[in-house]
Amino acid sequence: MSTKDDLMRAAIRLFAAGGVAATTTREIAAAAGVSEGTIYRHFAGKDQLVDEILSQHCAAFAAELDGVQAQAASKWEKLRALVRQCYIAFDRDPDLFTLLLISRHAPMQRIPVETRTPAGVFQAVIVRGAEGGKIGGLPAPFAAQIGLGMVLQPAIGSLHGEVERPLAPQADAVAGAIWRALSLV
Amino acid sequence: MSTKDDLMRAAIRLFAAGGVAATTTREIAAAAGVSEGTIYRHFAGKDQLVDEILSQHCAAFAAELDGVQAQAASKWEKLRALVRQCYIAFDRDPDLFTLLLISRHAPMQRIPVETRTPAGVFQAVIVRGAEGGKIGGLPAPFAAQIGLGMVLQPAIGSLHGEVERPLAPQADAVAGAIWRALSLV
Amino acid sequence: MSTKDDLMRAAIRLFAAGGVAATTTREIAAAAGVSEGTIYRHFAGKDQLVDEILSQHCAAFAAELDGVQAQAASKWEKLRALVRQCYIAFDRDPDLFTLLLISRHAPMQRIPVETRTPAGVFQAVIVRGAEGGKIGGLPAPFAAQIGLGMVLQPAIGSLHGEVERPLAPQADAVAGAIWRALSLV
Amino acid sequence: MSTKDDLMRAAIRLFAAGGVAATTTREIAAAAGVSEGTIYRHFAGKDQLVDEILSQHCAAFAAELDGVQAQAASKWEKLRALVRQCYIAFDRDPDLFTLLLISRHAPMQRIPVETRTPAGVFQAVIVRGAEGGKIGGLPAPFAAQIGLGMVLQPAIGSLHGEVERPLAPQADAVAGAIWRALSLV
DNA sequence: AATGAATGAGCTTTCATTCAT
DNA sequence: AATGAATGAAAGCTCATTCAT
Numbered sequence: 001m002s003t004k005d006d007l008m009r010a011a012i013r014l015f016a017a018g019g020v021a022a023t024t025t026r027e028i029a030a031a032a033g034v035s036e037g038t039i040y041r042h043f044a045g046k047d048q049l050v051d052e053i054l055s056q057h058c059a060a061f062a063a064e065l066d067g068v069q070a071q072a073a074s075k076w077e078k079l080r081a082l083v084r085q086c087y088i089a090f091d092r093d094p095d096l097f098t099l100l101l102i103s104r105h106a107p108m109q110r111i112p113v114e115t116r117t118p119a120g121v122f123q124a125v126i127v128r129g130a131e132g133g134k135i136g137g138l139p140a141p142f143a144a145q146i147g148l149g150m151v152l153q154p155a156i157g158s159l160h161g162e163v164e165r166p167l168a169p170q171a172d173a174v175a176g177a178i179w180r181a182l183s184l185v
Numbered sequence: 186m187s188t189k190d191d192l193m194r195a196a197i198r199l200f201a202a203g204g205v206a207a208t209t210t211r212e213i214a215a216a217a218g219v220s221e222g223t224i225y226r227h228f229a230g231k232d233q234l235v236d237e238i239l240s241q242h243c244a245a246f247a248a249e250l251d252g253v254q255a256q257a258a259s260k261w262e263k264l265r266a267l268v269r270q271c272y273i274a275f276d277r278d279p280d281l282f283t284l285l286l287i288s289r290h291a292p293m294q295r296i297p298v299e300t301r302t303p304a305g306v307f308q309a310v311i312v313r314g315a316e317g318g319k320i321g322g323l324p325a326p327f328a329a330q331i332g333l334g335m336v337l338q339p340a341i342g343s344l345h346g347e348v349e350r351p352l353a354p355q356a357d358a359v360a361g362a363i364w365r366a367l368s369l370v
Numbered sequence: 371m372s373t374k375d376d377l378m379r380a381a382i383r384l385f386a387a388g389g390v391a392a393t394t395t396r397e398i399a400a401a402a403g404v405s406e407g408t409i410y411r412h413f414a415g416k417d418q419l420v421d422e423i424l425s426q427h428c429a430a431f432a433a434e435l436d437g438v439q440a441q442a443a444s445k446w447e448k449l450r451a452l453v454r455q456c457y458i459a460f461d462r463d464p465d466l467f468t469l470l471l472i473s474r475h476a477p478m479q480r481i482p483v484e485t486r487t488p489a490g491v492f493q494a495v496i497v498r499g500a501e502g503g504k505i506g507g508l509p510a511p512f513a514a515q516i517g518l519g520m521v522l523q524p525a526i527g528s529l530h531g532e533v534e535r536p537l538a539p540q541a542d543a544v545a546g547a548i549w550r551a552l553s554l555v
Numbered sequence: 556m557s558t559k560d561d562l563m564r565a566a567i568r569l570f571a572a573g574g575v576a577a578t579t580t581r582e583i584a585a586a587a588g589v590s591e592g593t594i595y596r597h598f599a600g601k602d603q604l605v606d607e608i609l610s611q612h613c614a615a616f617a618a619e620l621d622g623v624q625a626q627a628a629s630k631w632e633k634l635r636a637l638v639r640q641c642y643i644a645f646d647r648d649p650d651l652f653t654l655l656l657i658s659r660h661a662p663m664q665r666i667p668v669e670t671r672t673p674a675g676v677f678q679a680v681i682v683r684g685a686e687g688g689k690i691g692g693l694p695a696p697f698a699a700q701i702g703l704g705m706v707l708q709p710a711i712g713s714l715h716g717e718v719e720r721p722l723a724p725q726a727d728a729v730a731g732a733i734w735r736a737l738s739l740v
Numbered sequence: 741a742a743t744g745a746a747t748g749a750g751c752t753t754t755c756a757t758t759c760a761t
Numbered sequence: 762a763a764t765g766a767a768t769g770a771a772a773g774c775t776c777a778t779t780c781a782t
Contacts, residue, residue: 003766003767019206021204021206021207022206024750024751024752025751025752025753026750026751026752034766034767034768035767035768035769036752036753036768036769037753037754037755037767037768037769037770038766038767038768039752039753040752040753040754041765041766041767042766045752045753046751046752046753123347136358136361136362136365137358137361138355138358138359138362139348139349139355141342141347141348142339142342142348142349142355143362144342145338145339145341145342145347145348146334146335146338146339146359146362148334148338148342149331149333149334149335149336149337149338149339149341150331150334150335150338150366151334152334152338153330153331153333153334153335153337153338154327154330154331154334156330156334157326157327157329157330157333162326162329162330163324163326163327163330164324164327170323170324170327173321173322173323174323174331176321176322177321177323177328177331177366177367178366180321180365180366180368181335181362181363181365181366182362183365188741188742209775209776209777210776210777210778211775211776211777219742219743220742220743220744221743221744221776221777221778222742222743222744222745222778222779222780223741223742223743224777224778225777225778225779226741226742227741230777230778231776231777231778373745373746389576391574391576391577392576394771394772394773395772395773395774396771396772396773404745404746404747405746405747405748406747406748406773406774407746407747407748407749407774407775407776408745408746408747409773409774410773410774410775411744411745411746412745415773415774416773416774506728506731506732506735507728507731508725508728508729508732509718509719509725511712511717511718512709512712512718512719512725513732514712515708515709515711515712515717515718516704516705516708516709516729516732518704518708518712519701519703519704519705519706519707519708519709519711520701520704520705520708520736521704522704522708523700523701523703523704523705523707523708524697524700524701524704526700526704527696527697527699527700527703532696532699532700533694533696533697533700534694534697540693540694540697543691543692543693544693544701546691546692547691547693547698547701547736547737548736550691550735550736550738551705551732551733551735551736552732553735558762558763579754579755579756580755580756580757581754581755581756589763589764590763590764590765591755591756591757591764591765592757592758592759592763592764592765592766593762593763593764594756594757595756595757595758596762596763597762600756600757601755601756601757
């Protein structure tokens with residue numbers, strides 16, 4: 001069960017570096033150290049390779065986030081745990097995190113709707129803090145996007161070299177900023 | 186000079202919908218109602234078409250933001266004006282805004298560094314509020330990314346149908362959230 | 371309107387010589403004196419090229435047969451005209467005739483059912499001579515196939531070099547044989 | 556030695572249904588319930604698998620035809636026996652018969668010339684009835700093709716659903732038609 | 741300025757075949 | 762004997778780009 005993983009790892013790295021469309025099957029095969037035909041023994045095609053990477057890691061990361069959130073006692077602790085876990089994940093595997101980020105646009109929408117997503121877990125925790133459907137004077141879904149943006153945008157900034165890594169040390173400060181921004185109590 | 190504009194408008198729409206790499210020159214020409222060869226009468230190639238769209242609108246939007254910011258008196262008013270102007274721009278032309286957002290990855294890096302960017306204006310205003318290089322306990326560039334994320338992520342959310350349009354009515358609430366998040370004074 | 375015809379002619383020749391599956395798009399393009407990509411400007415794909423050749427010539431040849439049959443006065447004259455016209459067509463363009471023959475198996479079944487076929491015209495003329503659904507003691511459709519085989523098999527034989535060309539001089543003798551075989555009156 | 560037979564049976568069925576070139580080794584292996592590599596333990600390659608099927612069954616069927624023909628006393632009885640035996644063979648194994656029919660084009664020509672073919676036996680019997688090289692006013696080889704076509708075309712028609720099976724009950728009527736067509740005595 | 745047929749490099753994909761187990 | 766992962770040559774096809782009209 002190694003070749004398939006090799007292919008997925010190589011694909012994640014190349015996709016993160018150059019984008020999905022610009023990465024060729026030839027490059028993926030070469031990076032994985034196998035021949036091009038081997039890709040098609042493990043995946044129905046390039047699209048399905050992308051989909052499998054996304055849905056697999058999407059679900060795994062969502063479960064990871066859900067785990068740390070469930071173990072935390074208070075709202076504040078849940079928020080803190082989520083942010084920290086996001087940045088741990090980013091620091092652990094920036095390529096994968098990058099792919100998840102840049103795929104929010106096109107290929108992500110092919111993922112089966114029942115798949116749990118990291119963003120979904122995050123939003124659920126924030127929305128649960130809503131009082132009368134409003135958070136900090138904003139509709140709950142809007143507020144949830146704001147919270148999401150506060151976590152993800154620094155990650156994007158670090159890809160562009162505008163923010164220093166690792167991100168994890170800043171997790172608590174970010175959680176605090178979200179807490180204040182959304183006037184949670 | 187209508188054909189060139191038709192091409193740029195068509196390209197913006199298609200790029201926003203499907204990504205730059207996945208959009209073909211054939212599709213652009215068809216959407217603009219001209220033949221494929223006509224593209225090359227107005228642009229040196231697909232890349233240059235992308236670059237021209239980005240740098241042109243990037244600079245224009247940056248100038249627009251800079252204008253409203255310069256006219257505002259206080260820090261708070263500057264922030265409020267920037268957020269509002271962002272959402273006005275989004276509501277006015279979601280396709281263009283989307284393109285600017287999703288292009289932050291590959292083609293954006295071909296833009297000449299001296300070109301002013303919307304994100305740059307935004308960051309400058311926030312960083313200017315820094316005291317001792319720290320904002321709300323975070324390094325200034327990190328805080329600037331957070332502020333940016335608070336504005337942009339709701340826009341992304343609205344593309345996915347998770348947030349209702351128009352966004353402009355929420356501008357003041359978002360500015361307030363940023364103010365609290367970054368503990369600006 | 372020449373390139374498309376060139377491609378179809380080249381394809382007919384190569385298909386007849388080596389079979390449809392064994393003929394590559396590269397070969398077709400080379401034989402037509404154009405580049406490979408040009409095929410796809412005129413046809414959606416190799417399959418559609420095959421289909422268009424078949425249905426176009428199928429319909430044209432069927433119309434040709436129907437014309438000579440309609441102009442003939444008696445049953446005997448109709449039969450004679452059909453056989454002669456078949457062999458004239460074979461002698462005129464053995465490649466095309468060959469393609470029609472060898473395509474009776476797989477690709478022919480993709481042709482729209484409403485398309486008139488040469489075999490259909492032939493069978494109709496024979497079946498019209500049936501008395502009580504029987505011809506020469508055989509069910510009419512069975513007899514029609516026999517008549518068809520008497521015309522086509524010598525053509526196949528000539529492809530294998532077992533029968534001398536041209537075939538047209540034998541047309542009347544073959545018509546006579548069919549007449550006797552099916553005990554038509 | 557069952558695996559080899561399984562492979563040949565599966566291949567015959569698939570070849571008849573979709574043609575030799577369009578049938579992949581993967582499909583053959585799957586239909587035979589073995590792995591792809593196993594094919595190469597029994598055959599040197601796909602071509603040799605085809606060749607072995609064809610020459611084996613070709614020779615066997617030719618011998619079968621020759622047997623019934625030799626046992627028949629008169630010309631008429633020989634013809635009758637041949638036709639009946641052809642249709643018995645078709646009814647017994649339409650896939651194999653179909654393969655023999657449609658393979659008359661490419662792979663058949665790789666069969667060693669000394670191998671006796673069913674068509675050859677058939678033609679020999681008819682040609683032996685020639686008087687002065689002519690049969691029914693036609694060159695003997697031409698007449699032989701006509702006789703062949705009268706037997707084979709109904710088989711093709713039955714593959715297309717235009718003629719009802721089984722064919723054997725019509726054998727005597729077909730033999731009679733050939734007798735009349737070729738004015739044999 | 742505009743066309744659209746043509747190009748050809750390069751893409752994704754297929755498939756007969758090999759080989760370590 | 763059998764497997765099935767791996768191969769690599771070659772297939773069908775795409776697409777940014779060119780050019781005669």
